[in-house]
Amino acid sequence: MDTEQLMMKKSLYEGETWLGKPPEIEESRIEKTMEADVVVVGAGLAGVAAARAAAELGSTVLLLEKCEAPQARSGDFAVMDSRVADVWGRRDVDKVQIVNDLMRDMAYKVSQNILRRWAEEAGEAFDWYLEGYPDIPVLKTTAEVPPEGTKCWIQPRRCPAPESFENGTERFKCYQTTAWVRPTHIPVFQGNVQMLMQTGLAQCLFSAPVVKLLREKDGRVQGAVAQVGQDRYIKALARKGVVLSTGDYMSNAEMLRRFCPGMADTPQLWLGRDKNHSPSNTGDGHRMGMWIGAKLQDSPHAPCAHHMGSVFGASGFVLLNTRGLRFVNEDAPGQQIGSQIENLPDKTAWQFVDSNWPEQVRRVHPN
Template identity: 30%
Template sequence: MAKKELTRRGFLTGAAAAGALTAFGAMTGCAANSGTTDSGQKVEQGGEAKTGWSWDTPPEPVADGDIVETVEADIVIVGAGISGVTAACRASELGASVAVVEKMSFPSSRGGHYAAYQSKAMTAAGMMNDPKDQIVADWLRFSGDRNKEELAWLFINRSSEVMDWLDDLSGDELSIIPIYTHYAGPQYYEHIGTHVIRGEFADNENKINAPVYFMWKKAEENGATFYFDAPAQQLLVEDGKVTGVIAEASDGYKKFAARKAVILATGDISGDTEMIEAYGDPLGLKPAVNAYTPAGANTGDGQKMGMWAGGHMQEYPVPTMIHLIRYCGLCFGFMYVNTEGKRFMNEDTWIQAKSIRVMEQPGGEYAWSVFDANWQKDVAASIPIAGGQFWDDMSRTTAEWTPDSATKVIEGALESGNAVKADTLEELAAAMGVDEKTFLAEVENYNALYAAGEDTQFHKRAELLTEIKQPPFYALKFGPSLLAMPGGLDVNERLQVLGEDDEPIEGLYAVGNASGGRYAVDYPVFINGNSHGSAMTWGYVAAENIVNG
């Protein structure tokens, strides 16, 4: 079906469209108080018009005389993050010749959770997931039905196969362990399916996450070649087909000719403020800290190159992934107060909602979780009916919660100044730096709500209300950080980048956070670690689709 001309993803691309790009540029803006002029300029809240985006005009082609080396391979992969190395590992295993170009000095990795619907490790542990259609329904609902349902089913139907493939391939080198951490709220429910993947490698000097390191080395063992410190500059397009990549290495431009296809696996856009303004949820500009690592790796390079080759961005704004990783890294579900000592929310919710509520408070950087000496008993009682990241242990591998891990976190936070402890509530308020009168009134009211068995202030479930009466008293400092903005080029269920009229661009695929359509509104943790899990699945599936046709 033909697209409307003036959609946010209707980016006119390719060298032939360069003249139209400048006129279109600012139509990709997404700020709530922005609009466009008749000429297509973005109008900011103050009335100033933005004349376009820095990537509107494609770069000039690199001259043949400037090419210092030509490398040929069946598949050229741009980016050596988790999706790129999965694609390289699977494609090379299937017999394809593979060249991987990466702008950084070694593969990129971050985080520690990896999702699959029902791995054999889960089955062996007696952990059986909910029905597929229930999880997909939650995924769509949490994304406001603005994501692509066929991509949700791609993950649900193939992720277990991918996790089991890695399990079999790695043997004793990796330990793939399903975890129990998930939020079990009545409105927002996180299903199981999260795994940690552990492995020790003597030569892993850069502390690359175990699955990424393993697949990188396995791909090399299979014959794949990795070119680091070689940022891709542009795609090669001949008669509408993508045939390769130009990358810039220390000794000059190198041409990577792809006999079969190019896979874009360059990561997300959250390291480029202008890309966030153009295609992202404005919320991505709000966190005080962007914790993406390595810094400088996630600047939307693949998205830009894909658009220059005729692709377009996903239909709806790229959502944010915001977690409460700053300061203590633990907040439980106790009473939260802001920097003024005032309670501000129902604490019984998931991590993105908590992050947003904190950012709405004065200062917007942190809040405090307040509790008393009975915290271990209170947390243990709450885990079966609530829990989740930053409430439960981050990666609990046992069916029952124990206080050991949380105790170590709290002790470390007390030492670092990201938690305070006192024998009186007055002393606690002083240590927190909040207004004593306001804080004491909030604690008194919270205790009264507990005694009454009803939270008439924010309507937290009664079974999650606790008293704050038994010294010593604690306050944990916690705050949000932007981790990524998982979204990019519009793709179909084969992971092919879509161009005009939603037809696939021959020879071009996008995977991981360079691809779009998985999520909308917020990054939904219907299964914790589903971003990594789908990135692995996308890389694996794209490789198979290219090799097998």
């Protein structure tokens, strides 16, 4: 796509307040110019992984982060062919079928090439990530208790599976591929940060939010400008490329209402904060990319906001709206149930359980 076409795409959103405009920064306010082979914008899980991979391949790296330290969240990793799969007897998974099922479930709005690469390489990538915490214990079942004093461990989800479970007959397929790093994967993440720094090829700047990308006339993104103080900036130039890994926009109310209005009133659970204690996931990268001609994927695109069902998760108990009416077949995964609750005018549902609910829950969550 040439520059003229890119600018036409950009004009689709012209005048909308959420987009804003790139700041005009006088050269006198740039106190330093730094160079590296690769500039990585954002020190979350993706950014740290990108920086470590680049450094291990011999590239110098400059990692820029708006918060005071690297940021990461969650703890579930869907993996195939990882070494932990051998412990659980879960290596032989039909990756082609997984990709096909996910494409159908997502109404073919996602990239099949990306999903296929994820299925083929996720196990290898997870093993590589675990190098940041090489002695992490791998438990054999969901119910197993870790050794006393264990700081971090890996546990399978739903292992062993309920006796009544047969994936081939499920309306919504549930492939047993999830590794659960408990109680948090942050020690593993921090180990990856240390491995990055031990290469001797990386520099990290924190409390240094990138405010604009630099693009040459031929379209190549050559670097970025980051703010390092009041009216103080640095210019970061990349000899090989810029990696943009700035997270989602769930704390940007204007962008949320523009692109994912159904998620606008979802509880905000994100912990990342910048030096001013403001949420860090505000769509900075999306807007900076669009300022230089990138196009945001048409909505509906996947929001990083959900509550995954109700009080008992995706257990098949009766759900009623506030008018006392059923509104969905409850035999569905948490994401789908969550979407239906989000569609209700008041985003509120009541869940009614049987008197023998402990026995029923054990059939769904045996551990």
